[in-house]
Amino acid sequence: MADLTTKYLGLSLSNPIIIGSSGLCASVDNILDLEKAGAGAVILKSLFEEQIMMEVDASLREAYRNDMIYSAKSESLDYIDLHIRERTLSAYIELIKEAKKRLMIPLIASINCVSSAEWTNYANRLEEAGADALELNIAILPTDENTGADKIEKVYFDIIEKILSKVKIPVAVKMSPCFTNLAQMVKRLSATGINGIVMFNRFYTPDFDINNFSEKSSNTFSAPSESGNVRRWIGIMSSRVDCDLAASTGVHSSEDMIKQLLAGARAVQVVSAIYKNGKEHIQEMLGGLHRWMNEKGYNTIEQFRGKLSQDKNENPSAYERIQFMKYFSEIK
Amino acid sequence: METISDILKSERQQAWRDELRKSMKAKERTSIPRVKMPEQDPHVRNKNHSEVNLGLTDEMAIKEAQRCLDCVDPTCITGCPVGINIPKFIKRIEQGEFLESAKTLKETNALPAVCGRVCPQEVQCEANCFYVQKLKKDPVAIGFLERFAADYERNSGNISVPGVDNKNGIKVAVIGSGPAGLAVAGDMIKWGYDVTVFEALHEIGGVLKYGIPEFRLPNEIVDVEIDNLKQMGVKFETNFIVGTTATVDDLRKEGFEAFFVGSGAGLPKFMNIPGENYRRIFSSNEYLTRVNLMNAANPDYDTPVFSGKNVAVIGGGNTAMDSVRTSKRLGADRSMIIYRRSIEEMPARVEEVKHAQEEGVEFMNLNSPVEYFADEKGNVNKMLVQKMELGEPDSSGRRRPVPLEGSEYEVKVDTVVVAIGVSPNPLIPASMPELEVTDWGTIKVDKDTMQSSVEGIFAGGDIVRGGATVILAMGDGRKAAKGMHEYLKSKVGKK
Ligand SMILES: Cc1cc2nc3c(=O)[nH]c(=O)nc-3n(C[C@H](O)[C@H](O)[C@H](O)COP(=O)(O)OP(=O)(O)OC[C@H]3O[C@@H](n4cnc5c(N)ncnc54)[C@H](O)[C@@H]3O)c2cc1C
Ligand SMILES: Cc1cc2nc3c(=O)[nH]c(=O)nc-3n(C[C@H](O)[C@H](O)[C@H](O)COP(=O)(O)O)c2cc1C
Ligand code: SF4
Numbered sequence: 001m002a003d004l005t006t007k008y009l010g011l012s013l014s015n016p017i018i019i020g021s022s023g024l025c026a027s028v029d030n031i032l033d034l035e036k037a038g039a040g041a042v043i044l045k046s047l048f049e050e051q052i053m054m055e056v057d058a059s060l061r062e063a064y065r066n067d068m069i070y071s072a073k074s075e076s077l078d079y080i081d082l083h084i085r086e087r088t089l090s091a092y093i094e095l096i097k098e099a100k101k102r103l104m105i106p107l108i109a110s111i112n113c114v115s116s117a118e119w120t121n122y123a124n125r126l127e128e129a130g131a132d133a134l135e136l137n138i139a140i141l142p143t144d145e146n147t148g149a150d151k152i153e154k155v156y157f158d159i160i161e162k163i164l165s166k167v168k169i170p171v172a173v174k175m176s177p178c179f180t181n182l183a184q185m186v187k188r189l190s191a192t193g194i195n196g197i198v199m200f201n202r203f204y205t206p207d208f209d210i211n212n213f214s215e216k217s218s219n220t221f222s223a224p225s226e227s228g229n230v231r232r233w234i235g236i237m238s239s240r241v242d243c244d245l246a247a248s249t250g251v252h253s254s255e256d257m258i259k260q261l262l263a264g265a266r267a268v269q270v271v272s273a274i275y276k277n278g279k280e281h282i283q284e285m286l287g288g289l290h291r292w293m294n295e296k297g298y299n300t301i302e303q304f305r306g307k308l309s310q311d312k313n314e315n316p317s318a319y320e321r322i323q324f325m326k327y328f329s330e331i332k
Numbered sequence: 333m334e335t336i337s338d339i340l341k342s343e344r345q346q347a348w349r350d351e352l353r354k355s356m357k358a359k360e361r362t363s364i365p366r367v368k369m370p371e372q373d374p375h376v377r378n379k380n381h382s383e384v385n386l387g388l389t390d391e392m393a394i395k396e397a398q399r400c401l402d403c404v405d406p407t408c409i410t411g412c413p414v415g416i417n418i419p420k421f422i423k424r425i426e427q428g429e430f431l432e433s434a435k436t437l438k439e440t441n442a443l444p445a446v447c448g449r450v451c452p453q454e455v456q457c458e459a460n461c462f463y464v465q466k467l468k469k470d471p472v473a474i475g476f477l478e479r480f481a482a483d484y485e486r487n488s489g490n491i492s493v494p495g496v497d498n499k500n501g502i503k504v505a506v507i508g509s510g511p512a513g514l515a516v517a518g519d520m521i522k523w524g525y526d527v528t529v530f531e532a533l534h535e536i537g538g539v540l541k542y543g544i545p546e547f548r549l550p551n552e553i554v555d556v557e558i559d560n561l562k563q564m565g566v567k568f569e570t571n572f573i574v575g576t577t578a579t580v581d582d583l584r585k586e587g588f589e590a591f592f593v594g595s596g597a598g599l600p601k602f603m604n605i606p607g608e609n610y611r612r613i614f615s616s617n618e619y620l621t622r623v624n625l626m627n628a629a630n631p632d633y634d635t636p637v638f639s640g641k642n643v644a645v646i647g648g649g650n651t652a653m654d655s656v657r658t659s660k661r662l663g664a665d666r667s668m669i670i671y672r673r674s675i676e677e678m679p680a681r682v683e684e685v686k687h688a689q690e691e692g693v694e695f696m697n698l699n700s701p702v703e704y705f706a707d708e709k710g711n712v713n714k715m716l717v718q719k720m721e722l723g724e725p726d727s728s729g730r731r732r733p734v735p736l737e738g739s740e741y742e743v744k745v746d747t748v749v750v751a752i753g754v755s756p757n758p759l760i761p762a763s764m765p766e767l768e769v770t771d772w773g774t775i776k777v778d779k780d781t782m783q784s785s786v787e788g789i790f791a792g793g794d795i796v797r798g799g800a801t802v803i804l805a806m807g808d809g810r811k812a813a814k815g816m817h818e819y820l821k822s823k824v825g826k827k
Contacts, residue, residue, distance in 0.1 A: 057727040059771070063798075064728060068779065069772060070800030071728070073452055073679040075649030076601070076753030076772075077798075081732070083753065086604050121605055121702060158737070166606075 002293040003300045004286065006040070008244050008267040009133045009170035009195040011106040013040035015286055016261060016301065020248055020269035021046050021110040021137060021174075028098045035105050037279035038286055040267065042103075046110040046137045047092055047119060055088070056081045089122055093129040100130035108172070110135040113159050120162040133170040136163060139201055140176065149180065156185075160192045172196035174248065176203070177229060183236060190241035197241065198269060199233050202226070202249045221272035226250035231263050238264020239311040252276075254288020264306035336415070343420055344402065352423055353402050362463070366470035367396040374690040378660045381546045384687055385449070385479075390430075393480040397426035400472045403462050408474060411460030414440045414807040418457060422477055434485035435492070437478060442515050442810070445486060445553045447803050448479025450544060450650075452681045456803075486556055493563050497524035502820055505530060505588040507574045507760065510538020511802045512594035512793025514557065515809025516816070517566045523817055527566045528588075532573040535625055538596055539794075540802065542621045545654050547661070548684070575763040580789070589823070590788045590816045593775060594809065597794035599755040603646070607704030608750070610712040612640065616651040616751035623658055639663045640747025644715060646670050646701055647751035648678035653685060655749040656693050667693045668743070672700040672720045672733040698722075700733065702740060704748065715743050754799045764789075772798050781815030782808060788823075790816050 004015040019025055019034050021043040031042050063069045063077055071077055092109075099107055109131035111119040126134060138159060142152050156173070163171055177200040179185045189197055207218030227250030234245050247260035248269035257268045273281055298304050310316050343349070370386040371377070377384050388396065400422045408418045417436055424433035437444040451457075453475040458464065461471035485491055502525050506513045509531040521527045535541045537554045562568070574580065580591060600615030602608055614622075639662035645655045648671035660667045669688070671678060674697050678685055689695065698720045705714040719739035722731035756773045768776040768785035775784050775791040782790045792808025794800055 053726075053732075060726055060728045063772070066770075068777070068796055069770075069774065070797040070804060072455055073649070073801075074753070075647065075651060075679050075751070075799055076597075076755070077728070078649065078673075078679050079601070079603075079647070079752040081726075082603055083601055086601075089604070124606065125604075155737075 002290055002298060004289060004293075006266050006301050006305075008041070008246060009108075009172055011041065011132055011170065013106065013267060015040040015289075016257065016265075016267040017282055017285060018043060018108075018246065018267050018269045019274060019282075020271040021135060022271045022275075024271065024274055026095075028095065028102070031099050031107070032102060034274075034279055034282070035103055038282040039105060039279075041106040041108060041132075043108040043110050043135055043269065044092070044095065044099075044131075046112040047088065048112045049114065049119065050112070052081065052085050052088055055084050059084060089125065093125060096126060096129040096131050106132040108133045108135050110137050110174075112137045112139060114138075114140055114155075120159060120166065123163050123166045127167045127169050131169060133172060133195070134163065134167060135172045135174055135198065136160070137174045137201060138176070139203065141203065142178070153179075153185065156189065157192065160189070160194055164193050170195035172198055172244075172246070174198035174201050176201050177233070182233065183240075186233070186237045187240060190237075190243040194243055196244040196246060196266075198246045198248050199230050199237075200249055221275055222250045222252075224250050224252040224256055227252075227256050227260070231259055234260060234265050235263035235308065235313070236310045238306050238309045254285045254292065257285055257289060258292055259308075261301060261305050262308040264309040266305070340406065340409070340417065343417070344404070348427065349402065349420075349423055352426055356398060358401055361399050361401055362467060362469070364395060364399050366399070367392050367473050367476060369473075369476055371687075374687075374692070377547065378657070378691040381661055383550050384547050387483055388476055388480045390428075393425050393430075393477060394428065396473050396477060397422045399463070400426070401462060407460045407462065407465060408457045408472075411455075411457040413456065413801075413803050414810070416440050416444075416457075416478075418474055421481060422472065422474070425477055425481060430481055430484040431488065431490060433481040437481060441478075441803070441806065442518050443511060443557060443802070443806055444478050445482035446511070446540060446549060446557075447806070448475050448477075448482055449549050449553075450681075450801075451475055451803050452801065454682045486553070491556065491560065493560055494518075494522055496522055496564050499526065500524040501526060502590075502824070503528070503586075503588045504590045504592070504816065504820075505574075505580075505583050506592045506594065508532075508538060508594035508596055508793075508795075509536040509558075509568065510594055510596050510793060510805060511540060512596075512795075512805035512809040512812075513538065513592065514561065515806040516592045516594065516790075516792070516813045517561055518564075519810055519813035520816065521561065521564045521566050523813075525820075529566060529568045530572040530574050530577075531568065531570045532595075533625065534570050536568055536570065538594075539598075542625045543617070543651070543654070545620065545624060545658050547657065548654065573759070575759040579763055580760075590820055591790065592809070592812055592816065593760055593784070593789065593791040593795055594793045594805070595757045595760050595795050597754040597756045597799045599757055600750070601753050601755060602750055603701065603752060605701060605703055607706065607712070607715075610704055610706040611710050612712045612746060613704060613748040613750065616645070616647070616655045616749050617754065619655055619749045620651070620658065623662070640745070642666045642668075642743075642745045643747045643749065644668045644670050644701070644743065644745045645749045645751055647753075648673065648680060649751060649753070650680045650684060651754075652749075652751035653680045653688050655751050657684075657688050657691060659747065659749070660691055660693060664747075668696055668745075669693060670696045670699050670701060670717060672698065673722065673730070674698060677730060698733070700735070701748075712745060712748055715745050715748065716740050717743050754794075756795045756798065760795075774798055778815075780811070781818070782812035783815055783819065788819065790819075 006016045018041045019039045025042045026045040063071045109126045171194045209216045230247050244266045246267045247265040251268045252273040402419045406419045421433045421436040457474045458471035463469045464471045504525050506529040540554045600617045643659035643664045656667045702718045703716040707713045719736045720733040723734040761769045790812040792812045793805030
C-alpha cells in the first residue's frame, strides 16, 4: 500500500491534503470532524484586523444608542478596539488550546496581515497556545496610486522579519500572485528564513448587480480551472526556493492534487471543494491519489514529487509560454 | 399634572428671584469675566498631596453668581444628569443665602461637594449654558459655585442631617459603597428601612476614596457624607465581599428583602502587549489604590515604595491624569502621558489636563506602547513606543489612531501605569447566572426602576454603565432607591 505521508514546514502529515484557512476550520468540532474525515492538517480561519474594526464600529454604535452605557467621555470606549481585539484574540487562543487537546494532526494558525504593525505583536501568544505553525495571510490590494511596488513588497519583508523574531514555530506565507517579478519575489521570500510559501491567496472579488445598481459578491468558491496558474508557478519555483511550497486555489480533485505534487508542491490546500462536496470528499481525493500511485508503481510521494517541475521538465520553455501562439492559431 | 418645567417657572417668578434679576442689567452681567479658581502654585502643589483648587471666596462666588442671567429657559439644567435647579442655587449665592443654596443642591444631588469638584462640567451643565450656546463666551462656573455652596455648608458646621421616617424593620442590602451605593443608602434610610452597606475594601467610598486622589477630592469631604449616613443609622460592613464572604442567597436567608448592586467597574484592562507582565507595570487601579488606601506615599509605611523616576502612564482619561499627577507627587523626574490620539480627544476633564500640564507632566500624544523590556530582576526598564497618526473616523465620528510604520523608538522607564479603561466587576454577575448582563459585562436594568432581570435586585452606577461618572452613579442610586421603595411597598401590600 502506498505511503501518502509528506513533510510540510517540518511537520509530518499523514497525507498532503491540508484543509485551508476558512470557516471550515473555525470551531473545535468541525476541526475534529475534518481530522476524522482524513485531513492531513488544518489551517484555522484567519484572525482579521478588518473584522475587528467592523465589530468595533458595531459596538460603538450600540453603545451610543444605548443610553444606559456611558459613552460621552468613556475611557473604556476610548480603547474599545484594543479591548475587542483582545476578546477576539482570547477566543482564538482558546480555540487553539481546545483543538490541540483533542487533535492528532498538525494545527496551523493563520493571521491576516495588511501591515507589520497589527498582529505581529500577538504571534507569540498563538505559539504559546500550542499552534504547530503559523500561516501569514498577507493580503495587500495595491489600490493606492501613491505607493510604489518597492514599498508594498517591503511590507511583506517587514512582517516576516517581525514575526520570525517573535516565534520559534514554523512560519508560512500565503502570498498574492500579483507581482511584476513574481519569481524574484518568491525567491526572496523563501530566503528570509520562513519555512513555506502558499501559492496563492485568492482574493474576494466584488461584482455588480446590473439590475439594482449595487455591489454583490461573486465566485466565493474557486473553479478547478483556476489551478493552472498555481501549477505553473509551483513548477517554475519548486526547485529554486529555499523552503516548502503548498498549492492553494482550484485544487478540487485527486487529479488536481497529483498535478501540484508533480509540479513540486509538498502539500495542497483545499477549501472550495470541501465546501461544495462535504468533508467526505477528502477520502475520495485520497482514494484517487492511492490508485494513481499504485498504477504508476510509486510507494512514496517523494518518488514523484517535482517530477514535472520546470527544471526536470523535458520542455522547460513550456512553463514560460504565455501566448500559446501555435495552440491558438490552430483553433478554428 | 404639574411638570418640572412648570415648577421651574413658578419658582423663577418668586419675588426674591424677580428682584434679584432686576437688580442688575443683563449687559453688566455678561461683561463680568469668568472667575478664576484660586489654586496652589503648580511647582509647590506637584510636591504635596493637598487639594490643588482652593475654593472661591464669598465675594468671588457672589460675583460669579451675578453672571448667571437666570434664563427663562435654563438649558444648563438639561445638561445635568440629575437635573439640579441650577439658576435657583446660583441665585441663592448671589443673594448671599449660601445655606439655602446648598439646600437647593441637595434636593437632587446627595454629594454636591464631590460633584462640584469632579463632574466633567465642560460636557454637561456648563456646555449647555447660555453663555456658551448663544454668546460664545466662557460659561458660568457652575461647578465652582456648586462646590462653593456645599463647602460653605460643611464648614459652617450647620449640615442638616435629614430627618428619618419611623423604622419599618425591612432589611435592605447595598453592595458597594461608591457614590451609587451611598445614594441608595441615603434615600432608603430616610424612608425608614434598615440599611446595611457591604463593602469589599476596608475603606468606605468606592472610587471616591481609592481612585480619585486627595489633591483633587480630599477624603475628608467624602467622610463627612459617610458620617451623616452613619448618624442616620446606615450600617457599614467593610472587608465583606458579596459573592465570597457571603452570597446574595445567604443574605436573603438572613432576612434581606431587596438588594442594590453598586459594585462598580474596578476590573482593570491591559493592552496585552509583550512584556506587560514585568514588575513595576501596574494597572491604574492598583497604583492609585496603593497610594490612596495603603499609604504607599508615606515613607513611614512599609507598603512597597514605587516612586519611580521615569514614569509612563498609558491613557488619556481621568484615571490616567490622576495616576500621572500622583507619580509627580511621589517624586518622579519625568512623568509622561502616552496617549494614542491628540490632546483634544482625551476623555479626561479639561481642568485635569490643564493642571497636569502646569505641573510639568510631559504629554506624548499620538504615541502608543508596543513592547516593554526589563532588567535581570524583571523590573521594567525600557519601553518601545510607536508613533500614530489619525486615520478614518469610526462610527463614533472619532478618527482612529493608526500606527506609523517604522516609527518605533525607545523610552527609558522604571514605572508604567496602564490606564486604558475598566470592566465591570464580574463577581456578582458570575455568582448569579440568572442575572442578565450585556456584551459589555454590565448588568441589564429597567431604565425607570433600575431593577435587574431578577426581582428585588436593583443595580446602578458603573456596574450598569461601564466606567462612567460620579453624578451618573449617584443619580442611578437615587432612581434605584425609588424603584426599590415601590417594589417593597407592593411586596408588603401583597403579604
Ligand atoms: C481614578 C479615577 C478618577 C475618576 N475621576 C472622575 C471624575 O473626575 N469625575 C467623575 O465624574 N468620575 C470620575 N471617575 C469615575 C467615577 O469615580 C465612577 O464612575 C463612580 O465612582 C462609579 O460609582 P459606583 O458607585 O458605581 O462604583 P465605585 O465607586 O467603583 O464603587 C464600587 C464599590 O463596590 C465595591 N465592591 C465591588 N464588588 C463588591 C462586592 N462583590 N462586594 C462588596 N463590595 C464590592 C468596590 O470595592 C467599591 O468600593 C473616576 C474614576 C477613577 C477610577
Ligand atoms: C468561505 C471562505 C472563507 C475563507 N477564509 C479565509 C481566511 O480566513 N483566511 C485565508 O487565508 N483564506 C481564506 N479563504 C481562502 C481559502 O483559504 C483559499 O485560499 C481559497 O479559497 C482558494 O482555495 P480553494 O480553491 O481550495 O477554495 C477563504 C475561502 C472561502 C471560500
Ligand atoms: S452635578 Fe455636575 S452636571 Fe449637575 S450642575 Fe453640578 S457640576 Fe453640573
